[in-house]
Amino acid sequence: MSSRARELVAVALRGARRAGLVWxxxxxxxxxxxxxxxxxxxxQPELADIVEGMPQQLVDAxxxxxxxxxxxxxxxxxxxxLVPLLMAVAGVLLMNGQTASEEDAGRxxxxxxxxxxxxxxxxxxxxxxxxxxxxxxxxxxxxxxxxNELFELEVGLNRMMATVALCTLLGAFHAxxxxxxxxxxxxxxxxxxxxxxxxxxxxxxxxxxPISDVLEPWRHASPWDWALGGDPLAEPTEWWRYAVLGIPAxxxxxxxxWAFNRRDVTAA
Amino acid sequence: MTTVIEPLSVQGLVKSYGDVHAxxxxxxxxxxxxxxxxxxxxxxxxxxxxxxxxxxxxxxAGEIRIFGRNPSVDSAEIRERVAYVPGELRLPxxxxxxxxLESIGRLRSRFDSSRLAELADIFKLDLDRRIRNLSSGxxxxxxxxxxxxxxxxLFILDEPxxxxxxxxxxxxxxxxxxxxxxxxxxxLSSHILSEIQSVADRMAVLRAGKIVAAGTVAEIxxxxxxxxxxxxxxxxxxxxxxxxxxxxxxxxxxxxxxxxTGSARPLLEILGTMSVSSIVIAEPxxxxxxxxxxxxxxxPAELDR
Numbered sequence: 001m002s003s004r005a006r007e008l009v010a011v012a013l014r015g016a017r018r019a020g021l022v023w024x025x026x027x028x029x030x031x032x033x034x035x036x037x038x039x040x041x042x043x044q045p046e047l048a049d050i051v052e053g054m055p056q057q058l059v060d061a062x063x064x065x066x067x068x069x070x071x072x073x074x075x076x077x078x079x080x081x082l083v084p085l086l087m088a089v090a091g092v093l094l095m096n097g098q099t100a101s102e103e104d105a106g107r108x109x110x111x112x113x114x115x116x117x118x119x120x121x122x123x124x125x126x127x128x129x130x131x132x133x134x135x136x137x138x139x140x141x142x143x144x145x146x147x148n149e150l151f152e153l154e155v156g157l158n159r160m161m162a163t164v165a166l167c168t169l170l171g172a173f174h175a176x177x178x179x180x181x182x183x184x185x186x187x188x189x190x191x192x193x194x195x196x197x198x199x200x201x202x203x204x205x206x207x208x209x210p211i212s213d214v215l216e217p218w219r220h221a222s223p224w225d226w227a228l229g230g231d232p233l234a235e236p237t238e239w240w241r242y243a244v245l246g247i248p249a250x251x252x253x254x255x256x257x258w259a260f261n262r263r264d265v266t267a268a
Numbered sequence: 269m270t271t272v273i274e275p276l277s278v279q280g281l282v283k284s285y286g287d288v289h290a291x292x293x294x295x296x297x298x299x300x301x302x303x304x305x306x307x308x309x310x311x312x313x314x315x316x317x318x319x320x321x322x323x324x325x326x327x328x329a330g331e332i333r334i335f336g337r338n339p340s341v342d343s344a345e346i347r348e349r350v351a352y353v354p355g356e357l358r359l360p361x362x363x364x365x366x367x368x369l370e371s372i373g374r375l376r377s378r379f380d381s382s383r384l385a386e387l388a389d390i391f392k393l394d395l396d397r398r399i400r401n402l403s404s405g406x407x408x409x410x411x412x413x414x415x416x417x418x419x420x421x422l423f424i425l426d427e428p429x430x431x432x433x434x435x436x437x438x439x440x441x442x443x444x445x446x447x448x449x450x451x452x453x454x455x456l457s458s459h460i461l462s463e464i465q466s467v468a469d470r471m472a473v474l475r476a477g478k479i480v481a482a483g484t485v486a487e488i489x490x491x492x493x494x495x496x497x498x499x500x501x502x503x504x505x506x507x508x509x510x511x512x513x514x515x516x517x518x519x520x521x522x523x524x525x526x527x528x529t530g531s532a533r534p535l536l537e538i539l540g541t542m543s544v545s546s547i548v549i550a551e552p553x554x555x556x557x558x559x560x561x562x563x564x565x566x567x568p569a570e571l572d573r
Contacts, residue, residue, distance in 0.1 A: 007374040015360065106358035110368075110414070113322055114375040115348035265324040267315070267356065 008120055011111065012098045012128020019097060020132040023090045027083065027136060028143035034077045035147035041073055061207040070153045071233040079163050079233060083140070084224060085203060087133075087167045091175030092195030094132055098125040099256075100182035100191045103266050112265060122257040126179050130172060137168030155233060162237040166227040169245035173223050174199050176249030176256075183256025186266045198223075273336040275300055275422045275453040276321065281330035283316050290316040292477035294330070298422075298455055303448050305464030305485065306457040308474030314457040315355045317474070318426045321455075322352055334422065348377065351415035355426035355457070357407050361400035365393060365410045369417065378419040387413050390439050405431040416443050423447060423454045429463060441467050461557055465489060473558055480558065490530050492557040495550045498524045501543040511535050 001009075041047060048068040051059060059065050062080065066072030099122065102108045111121050141164045148155060178195045185191070205222035206229070209215040219225050226244045230237055276298040283291040291313045298304045308314050319325040321332055323339040332339055334346045360368060366384075373379040388395050391409040399407065408431045415423060423444075429437045444454050444467050458464050464471055465485055472482040481488055496514070498504070504524040509517035511534050517526040522545075528535060532549065539547065 004375055007371060011360075011371060014363065018362070106354075106356055107360055109324060109354050110359060110372070110411075111375070112324060113347065113350075113352040113354070114372060115344050115346075115377070116375055117344045118323075120344070262326075264326055265319075267319065267324075 004116055005120065005124065008111075008116060008124025009128045009131070012125040013131060015098055015102070015125075016094050016129060016132050019094055020135060023086075023094070023132075024136045024139040027086060027090075027140050030082070030086075031078060031140060031143045032147045035074075035144070035151050035153055037077075038070070038073055038151045038153045041068060044068075057211045060210060070155050071159075073153070074155060074163075075231075075233050079167065080228070081203065081207075084167045084170050084228060085199065087136070087171030088174040088199035088202075089196065090136065091129075091133060091171035091173070092178045092192060092199065094129045095126065095175040095178035096182060096188055096191040096195070098129055099179060100186050101188040103182070103186045104188050106267065109265065118261045118265075119257040122179075122183060122260045123253065126175075126253040126256070129175055133168055133171050133175060136171070137164055140164050140167075158236070159233050163232040166232050166237065166241060166245070169242060169249070170223060170227045172249040173227075173245045176252035179256040180252040180259075181256075183258070183260035184263075186260075186263070272300065274298060274333070275335060276304075276424075276455060277333045278317070278321070279331045281317060281320060281332065282328045283313075283320055283325060284328045289477055291320070291327075294474075294477075294479055296472060296479070296482075298453060299470075300453055301448060301451055302469040303444060303454040303456060303467050305468030305471030306455060306474065307459065307461060307464050307471055308457075309459055312474040313477040314459075314474055315426055316477075318355070318424055318455075318457060321424060322347075322350070349421040351418040351420035351423050353408075353411045353415045353423075353425045353428040355430070357404070357411050357431075359399050359407055359410060362398060364396050364398055365402070365413070366395040368399065368410060369395075369414055372414050373417070376418055380417055380419055383417055384413070387416060391436060403431075405433065405436070408432055409436070412440060412443075416447070421452055423452060423456075425454065425456045427457055427459065429458070429460070437463070461492065475558070492529070494528045494532075494557075495548075496524075496526050496528045496535065497548040497550070498539065498544055499546045500524065501545050505542065508535075508538065511538060 051064050051067050064076045067076050174195055178191050181191045181194045202222040202224040206219050206224045209219040226241055274297050278294055278296040281291055281294040320327050323343045337346055339346050373381050393409045429440055468485050470484050471488050472479045500522045504519045508524055513528055513530045514526040
């Protein structure tokens with residue numbers, strides 16, 4: 001990588017530093033605090049009975065099955081809804097913050113006036129956010145492994161790594177989508193609207209569609225299903241799940257850069 | 269015959285946003301080693317033109333060449349030779365001027381960071397306070413430094429002195445002259461006529477997206493209107509009204525006022541024979557100076573190429 005390309009990435013790394021750290025610390029805290037409740041869950045079989053009495057669809061929708069097993073506990077409390085949703089939101093917010101929002105505020109112009117291509121500036125921002133998402137994922141994984149150790153929650157290392165990686169890739173997918181809209185329009189409101197709407201629609205598709213026979217097949221259109229449909233905490237993850245999230249993420253950044261290169265840059 | 273490649277040429281530039289025509293057909297040719305003034309009231313289309321030149325906006329029609337190359341094709345290579353001070357100044361907030369300027373330096377090959385301390389000293393800029401805590405004048409200095417630390421062949425400066433106090437404006441104009449002396453070309457936009465007059469070689473006046481006058485500064489200066497106010501020791505003589513170049517003459521006791529266009533010589537020659545107690549020939553603001561041009565909307569004077 002040339003020194004200029006490195007600097008274009010560094011601009012985004014610096015620009016998103018505060019947000020990236022806040023996301024890392026928040027998610028790590030969420031994980032540690034949640035796992036801290038594991039010992040009391042494990043020792044109270046009555047909780048499992050309550051779940052037993054609930055309708056199956058509801059149990060599936062909120063990932064409450066096998067609440068008193070380590071996998072079920074993590075799935076129900078963290079990895080069915082909360083962590084993937086937060087990662088998707090983080091992806092959208094971080095990417096927006098370094099692309100459309102910077103452009104809209106007129107702060108990109110100082111860099112676009114330098115001897116670099118527009119596509120280079122845009123891709124540099126996206127790569128910087130990609131690095132931050134990886135950092136957040138690694139911090140999450142570390143927090144998970146440490147708290148598993150502290151609170152005696154036993155889940156295989158491979159399963160844990162796969163689950164966190166898939167959630168991180170779900171974040172990258174939504175970040176890619178944000179980059180696509182930012183590159184095309186440069187409008188931060190639209191980036192947030194589209195990004196968050198797709199994140200929520202994707203969740204609704206895997207959580208609620210299975211309840212309806214008509215909608216059930218459509219759950220497979222959701223990125224959430226690609227990421228989590230294989231129950232990564234319990235089952236080995238197929239390789240294609242990483243690919244169907246990662247490749248579109250990169251492709252959408254590429255299309256966003258292409259579109260950004262073809263339009264007017266927003267004036268401050 | 270050798271063809272001289274102009275640092276900047278613009279032909280038939282049009283930029284429209286739907287029904288809004290920000291720039292309506294501009295022709296310019298900036299010569300090697302000159303300071304070219306680009307003057308017009310706010311909203312005339314100066315920044316739109318400049319943002320097209322820098323490839324931040326894509327023209328609706330027309331052709332732009334920087335050192336003979338198309339900025340929307342060879343953008344990165346061209347910008348290696350171009351330094352820019354934007355009109356609307358937005359900088360990253362959470363870093364210091366030093367960090368920002370070092371970052372810009374890493375993006376350019378012709379960046380002379382050895383002058384950083386010297387220029388910061390001249391402009392009295394604190395390099396280590398966060399940009400968000402700087403006044404608009406100090407932010408402007410950061411932007412001026414980012415341009416003048418580069419060893420560019422063409423400086424494109426969009427109202428660069430906005431927010432600077434008079435002393436700093438003076439220092440800035442010194443930098444412009446220094447760059448011209450070392451062979452660089454400067455394209456300087458402003459809505460302050462006196463600034464352009466003091467530093468530019470040639471200039472163009474922009475109004476509502478069109479060039480209404482272009483030529484040497486002396487030529488354009490002759491088109492500008494100035495407000496004349498003369499106080500006499502006795503009642504003002506009515507004969508003054510017939511002096512060539514004077515319009516809207518008004519006599520009020522010992523006071524005489526009028527609008528002067530062109531040379532002041534006929535007026536001064538006559539006044540020299542009279543008992544004048546004081547005289548003021550005021551620099552008009554731009555709107556007023558070129559009121560005549562704006563109202564008549566003549567065919568734009570051709571830039572001699």
